Amino acid sequence: MRASVCSAAVVCRRTRGPTDGRRRRAHRIPAGGGKHAAGGRNQRQLSTESSGHLDRSGEQATEKQPDICSGAAGSRMASITEYYAGKSVLITGATGFMGKVLVEKLLWSCPNVKALYILVRPKAGQSMEQRVSDMMKCKLFDRVREANPDFHKKIIPISSELTQPGLSISPEDVEKLSACINIVFHCAATIRFDEPLKHALQLNVIATQELLSLAQRMHHLEAFIHISTAYANCNRKHIDEVIYPPPVEPKKLIESLEWMDDGMVQDITPRLIGDRPNTYTYTKALAEYVVQQEQDKLNIGIIRPSIVGASWQEPFPGWIDNFNGPSGVFIAAGKGILRTMRANNDAVADLIPVDVVVNLTLAVGWYTAVHRPKTTLVYNCTSGGINPFHWGEIEHHVISSFKRNPLEQAFRRPNANITSNYLINQYWILVSHKFPALIYDLFLRLCGQKPQMMRIFNRLHKAIGLLEYFSSQDWEWNSDNISMLMSQLTPEDRTMFNFDVRQLNWPEYIENYCIGTKKYVLNEDMSDIPAARQHLRKLRNIRYTFNTLLVVFIWRVFIARSQMARNIWYFVVSLCFKFLSYFRASSTLTN
Ligand SMILES: CCCCCCCCCCCCCCCCCC(=O)SCCNC(=O)CCNC(=O)[C@H](O)C(C)(C)COP(=O)(O)OP(=O)(O)OC[C@H]1O[C@@H](n2cnc3c(N)ncnc32)[C@H](O)[C@@H]1OP(=O)(O)O
Ligand SMILES: NC(=O)C1=CN([C@@H]2O[C@H](COP(=O)(O)OP(=O)(O)OC[C@H]3O[C@@H](n4cnc5c(N)ncnc54)[C@H](OP(=O)(O)O)[C@@H]3O)[C@@H](O)[C@H]2O)C=CC1
Structure with missing residues (x-):
């Protein structure tokens, strides 16, 4: 099947047509003009050679429908920036890592977006307003702030606790959202690998269901974009861009867990998650199914990023603000704490920069709303099949980067070995983790301080134990829909919303990533690097002295x-x- 080709007088619509009166109509942009065609920039010919997922159009446009596509002669389609102009967008998880970058990019590249409604909860003693105000002061928003100091006026926080019935959104806010939202980006989730099943289900599945119900009440909704994970189906080796049958019918699971106490749920969790490593991947798989169930009523796109890392290019290289995924591992290695980890040197490290995910998300929003694919399209947002890089290479570049740009007050000089061998790893844990921790804690005790190193190592071992599943094997993801989408973009959109990871230079990216963890996660100053280097030299001298003393000791005890x-x-x-x-x-x- 080929893409729709819409004549100037005809609007692109689904052949299937509205199912329940809630199906939104496609937008039309008058050929060569209209609100979204300003400047004649980003225009392109709508190719007749396009994806196999698209629908044919053919119905007469009604009076009020804006045009999204026009005839073969002089045909044009709204560019991504043009599409978002005048739109009201709802974002969940906007205070999270990916959500913040999404908000920033929308404000930067789509300055005419009408409003960004973000669902936020009060947290850690901070009100919703305080959290949003703090978020907007973040360095991430520097370029947006510079271009438009009043950018905050476009951000409208809506109080919402996603684990509560009806997402605890007030009736007035529900009315407001129903009346104005054009596109929903659902990013919120619990991404903890050790989340109790009930809570993971509540947030990742039930809250998604609630949001879908809310979306169905939105009179002008054009697309619902759900952020899943490439590891939702990590129990498979080859993952296509399809929604696989769920491990269990979500409705039945929700009903069963309702009457069980936490202890019972904990007992049956391993049986339920089966060959998945944690409740996160399990509930994300269920969520995909729940979302797909609504495909007759909503225009849906699902994005599956792999391991989301620091930004590659935007808003600046190396933006990262958390310890999740590899970031915590990099930091622990940079601090000289992590010296060994179980990982397969030759396995593909499927990292994907956060700005790539966000650019793709906005492009998918545009495509889903404008082209209205017949069925839910899934986009495997991965790098391994296109521009592979391996854990062994990551290890090498992380260590050398932290040697060039050391972190402050490192425990030892950065030097890590990754191995897939369990016994070798256990040996190094003993020699390089536990033994130095014991000596250091002994030293602290002698100085009258509280020992802490063993506690830090225990936490580190727990964290890397949860990550090892992902670093010890590799997967193959099909990414045909990504290629299809790329082919649909204008050259300008391809640059502005770049998600082509073929251009990614991994060593440079890893260097910026490591610097990003130093600057934005640990809030360390780059001007302190000479002092940090001096500290590493001191550690090296301590090591040399220690090794010499050890040799003398061995000489005295055994050889002499x-x-x-x-x-x-x-x-x-x-x-x-x-x-x-x-x-x-x-x-x-x-x-
Ligand atoms: C040279 C090396 C080369 C290495 C090569 C190998 C690298 C392998 C990397 C593999 C990555 C694989 C990721 C797979 C991702 C799947 C993708 C996704 O869909 S899902 C997306 C991915 N999802 C994930 O990645 C989630 C994984 N994380 C978890 O599940 C949990 O965090 C936990 C169970 C690990 C720890 O739980 P718990 O013990 O309860 O601890 P809390 O969390 O409550 O944090 C408490 C405090 O500690 C802070 N802090 C944390 N870490 C570090 C650190 N390393 N240091 C310092 N501090 C750290 C933290 O900020 C917090 O501070 P505050 O806020 O209180 O001030
Ligand atoms: N990071 C990664 O490596 C990957 C992430 N993904 C997916 O991307 C999406 C975003 O991930 P990421 O940004 O990294 O995650 P974060 O943990 O950084 O952000 C999660 C967001 O969800 C919100 N949230 C969580 N619980 C609630 C709640 N009960 N009520 C309201 N809001 C809540 C958080 O709000 P609050 O600030 O209030 O806690 C936060 O804004 C997720 O769907 C995740 O599954 C997929 C692949 C990899």
């Missing part, structure tokens, strides 16, 4: 007491001496 060991030692020393004399003699002859 055995005649045979003494003989071997004298033999080695005399051999070294002979070699030295030989080289000295040969260099004198040459001169």
